[in-house]
Amino acid sequence: MRLSMLSRLYLVVLLIALCACATLFWFSSLTLNMTILVTLSILIGSFILARFFLSDFRSGIEALELGMLNIKDGEFSTSLSYQKEDEFGRLCSLYNETVEQLRKEKHWLYQRELLLDKVTQSSPDVLFLTDNEGILVFSNIAARDFFGSSAGIEGASIYDLAKNAPNGFDDVIDSMKEGLFTLTPNEQEQQTWHISKGSFSLNNHPHILFILKQMTRELSRQEVAVWKKVIRVISHELNNSLGPISSMIHSGKILTKGSEDERLSRVFSTIDERIKHLSEFVQGYGKFAKLPEPKIQAIDWQPMLTQLSAHWQFTFDTSVSATVHVDPVQIEQLLINLLKNAHESGSDREKISILFKQINRQSIIEVSDRGQGMADGVLSSALIPFYSTKSSGSGLGLALCREITDAHHGHIALQNREGGGVTVRVVLPNLV
Template sequence: MKHAAPPFSPVYAAVILAVIIGFTPLWWLTELSLVYLLPLFVLTLAICCWLTHLAVGRLSRSLDAIKIGLLNFKDGDFANTLTYHAKDPLGELCTLYNEAANKLRSEKQWLYQRELMLDKVLQSTPEIILLVNDHHQVVFSNYAARDFFHSSSRLEGASLDDLLQQAPSGVSDAMNEQREGLFTLSQKGHELETWHQSTGEILLNNQHHTLFILKPMTRELSRQEVAVWKKVIRIISHELNNSIGPISSMLHSGKILSENVNEPRLSRVFATTSERIAHLTEFVQGYGKFAKLPEPKPVKINVVALINTLQQQWPFHFEQNGEGVLLADEVQLEQLLINLIKNAHESSSPKEDIEVTLTLRRQDVVIDVTDRGQGMSEAVLSNALIPFYSTKNAGSGLGLALCREIAEAHHGQIALQNRQGGGLRVRVILPAQH
């Protein structure tokens, strides 16, 4: 589009004034009549105005182009460049404009790539991220937040208060109080979970926003706790083994030396000592199995054969839901089921009420072991998965702890829950391996 200079701009006025001043002496000094001077004056003025129009019009169009380009800069569009390349001050200005446009375009592309990378990181992180404005409306959320609040669509625009009404117990208090640190929450069918919340104030577009970051800590804390227990077990096992060996050797030597001694009480002493050494050796080996659980090697498991083997030792009902393949470490899975079924039989539950249910789903495999025994108190439920904790007189406190270790080694989880009407449900969730 061509833009002509305004007809009565100061430039034109200056040209007209210069022509008038230049012709003024001719009116007095020349002998030409007005008939000749007036057409000459008009012709000169027209030529000067035309030349001025050419020069000013070109300059005006260039300035208009720069103006439009700067307006595009204001709107964030850096795609336009100028084609004026003359070796004059205007050409230098256009060159600087083009260099600025290229640099801004490059920086915008770089920032766009960083935004894409940042969005990818935020969306793929397992931590729950919510950005809320001062009206308690969500302006940003990631996929983990949508899954946590059981939403099939984006949370942007939703009210935080409405989301917290449907959130698990414990989340509402933590987020409303905006407190930093650990908090616990309970979800149906799962054990008590530990989470960590971080909050921060952000000024965005001159409006105060609150950033919430919620990180699940249950597995991390459990991993650290189990690591500490394993270290303790290894130390205890080492010390006991160092003592059991010499004691066994001395016991054997004592038996040989006392063969010619007629003292019946020595036989009882040696028998009792041997029995306790055997019990202590079995005790150490049991704890060693927990402390040195090998990495699981998943294989396709014949569920029917595994269940038939277990039912020969302990009677129970079995039910399978869904179709699919069960992939797990067969030895470890069998040990897990043995521990859970054995606990169910020791819970004073009628044998006919003990049931194992296997549910094969696309994303995971769910194993439920239920009974109609005495169940567990809240204190026992919160400590049952901790190593060494047992309510049985002869219990080692490793059965459920080993089950949790096996489940977590398969990247799964285990939860204990009392049933309505009495009894206990132990649920093991293992991720499906394709």
């Protein structure tokens, strides 16, 4: 049996006392019984004195042992009460200072964990962590939404979860490649995403962190920015040319005033008419390139539709009463463009409709018709500036709708309907 340090000190004291008493048996004139009695008395007295003088040693040892047990259990809120001015007192004081520092660091780490969790959970990017076998050990809210789960998905296999993800994600996970990829969510337009991953060791086990970022809106924003720059350059050059031409035509009319040549008059009239048309054309593109920031305000949905129905024929649910926070001028322009396209699609006017609903703090507007529909190539290019299938179209109607939607931090999508026709779906967040 292994003795404690305190027990060994007691034993040393007793052995020293016993050695000192051994001389009594050889040099003392006391009887044997008296010698044994004196020896026992000395041993007992030595033990009592040793216990008295080593009491602080025992208290210090017990205090330090209790403190180390607390550290082992991860408990840093308890301080040692040993306050005597000796070596153990200094050790206990140093222990208390160390525990206080550890307590502060633990609190700081806890606050960092809370902050990190808050940032990751509120991030719009899809974040999830897997072990080397593909089992999820962490995911944020965006990841759970991405995989179509309302509850926690920790402990599930990424390969099983990929089956519930948007179409195309399972191929991305199988290939384990980084970069851009496309997904096709149900009943939505194709989306562009970017995936990146990082490998690191957690608790001496390899893990992989996946970060998925929705790039559709960013790419669309950059694309629109490029188109706007092109439009501004073209508008500037055209305006620089149209001004002098218009002035020359005016001068030509003055110089030929009184001439009876009808051909010359027709030439001037035709040039003047084309200049006006071109000026209106440039102004339309300039309106797209310089769309102002939306002035958000609360408006009633029904009065807006009632006002539009005075100029455009369409059906809508008159029982839906809601308040939306949008720029009324821009949203009215968006609806006018969509209704104009619907009426020019060849659809019967009574089959053109506007559906409005609010779901999860989002306002959803759907403008539907029963026209000829669109080919897949047209659907994918309809929102691009300058693109139009109409001989007299400017290609700005739907592009302006997308610009207005983006300015409201929403998104727009086109989809063919079963039985013919197109539905344009506009989703706007409640900006309050």
